[in-house]
Amino acid sequence: MKIMRKLVALVGAAAMAFSLAACGGEANTTAQTSGNASSSASKELKKVTFMLAWVPDTNHIGVYVAKNKGYFKDAGLDVDIIAVGQSGAEHAVSTGQADFALSNLTNAASYSLKGAGIIQTLQVQQKPSAVWCALASNTSIKSPKDFDGKTFATFGSNESDAVIRRMIQADGGKGEFDKVTVGTNTFQTLTSGQADFGGFYATWEGVQAEMYGPALNCFTEPDYGVPGNADGIGIITSEKMIKEDPDTVRAFTQAAQKGYEYAYDNPDEAAQILVDDAGDSTLQVDFVKRSMQVITEGQYWGDKAKIKDGSFVLGTNDFDGVQKYLDFIAEADAFTDANDNVVKQAPKVSDVSTNEFLAK
Structure with missing residues (x-):
């Protein structure tokens, strides 16, 4: 399952020569917070939580930028960025322990086969990394x-x-x-x-x-020979949240989208924000800047020319590319249900993601 691919990233990151910590099951459970909203102001805002998928990295950077720049506050939200729980971000969102989290479309699809009601509302990464x-x-x-x-x-x-x-x-x-x-x-x-x-x-x-x-x-x-996009990394929430509070889902999604847009246009500044605000003393600014440089030069978040001319909206879920990958995984009998039985039919990306909450 795609959970595995996520864990590969976590464990690899743990080997940083300068002790960058990572590993899905071993992530620090201490809450990560950032931003400078005052406590008096935050009382007037709607409190929501965003759970990391692992330790803070450049996949999460748009959320940190959105908090630092006041985009969440402007949207009426007070966002707590919290560390991933031992059971994982997807489980936390599905059970209501977190309102939003970083995940990816393959995880959302895999969890849907096990009965979890999670939906991806923003896909930042548009091609495999x-x-x-x-x-x-x-x-x-x-x-x-x-x-x-x-x-x-x-x-x-x-x-x-x-x-x-x-x-x-x-x-x-x-x-x-x-x-x-x-x-x-x-x-x-x-x-x-x-x-x-x-x-x-x-x-x-x-x-x-x-x-x-x-x-x-x-x-x-x-x-x-591996088809489609295996790494549709983005932001998930629960079906319950969408049904009961779509305005908050829209506000969070669009503020985060604005944060990723700013980070894509200002990668060095965004890197500094992540280092300053993530509460992880092992992050090194030169390393994070280089990671953002690789992302921008490789256009992992989308074609910059198309974003500029409006023909592509940053954050759009890639139904076609991810579906090709899911179909490939299903053909390999790699999907299972809650009872660990093989599922032959790939989930539909359109059933576990939506673009309706994005700012167009």
Whole structure:
């Protein structure tokens, strides 16, 4: 499931040379807050919570910017940014423990098969950033076909297995590999020799490898036969929240959208805001600035020219691209229901996301 892909990012980030902390199940449960709204003013605002998907990073940056710039306050909201709970952001939103959270469309689809009523109202990431890498020092791996017979640092996800198998086969290999469960983090699993390759995010761990090492040799999914967008990262809320308080959903979504727009146009300033406001002393501003540079140069949040001329709205959910990926996962029998039975039919992206709350 897509939950696995999220955890790959968490664990990879935990290996920062300067101790950037991450790992889904081990995230700090202390609430993260930012912004400068006064306590007297906040009493007049509607209190809502936004849950991180892991530790603060550039995927969350638009929410921090929206709070820092007063966009939430202007929308009548007092937003508490809280750390992810042990059961995960999706579960928290589904059960009402959080009003909003960072997630992605594949997670929303996966959870829908298990009875969770969550809807994504904003998709910030418009193309895949997941990369599958070996250490650059491992000269036996030159392309994905060389993953054949090697050991994959995994969290046990059927989804990840399907992706790796497709990439190997698209490159002319058999798609056969061994697996080992990641220990402390993926970087350490590779450097210790327990595994030969694993999953990372180009916009975060890829930046770490570039700036601090260890150097990686990476391959992207679209180049090796994996269809669609596997990384539709964005903001979720519950079906209940949408039904009972659509005005708050609209206010939050549009304020966050404005925050991501500002961050996309002002990446260095946004990076400084995240470092200053996230309450995580391990974040280094040069690193966060480089992550934002990779995002903007790679246009991961959308084509800037199209955003400028109005032909694309930042935050739009990608029904077509994500659906192609979900169909691929379903064909690989990687979706299961609440009883762990395989679900053959992929969920419909249009059933777990909406663009109606975005500012057009």
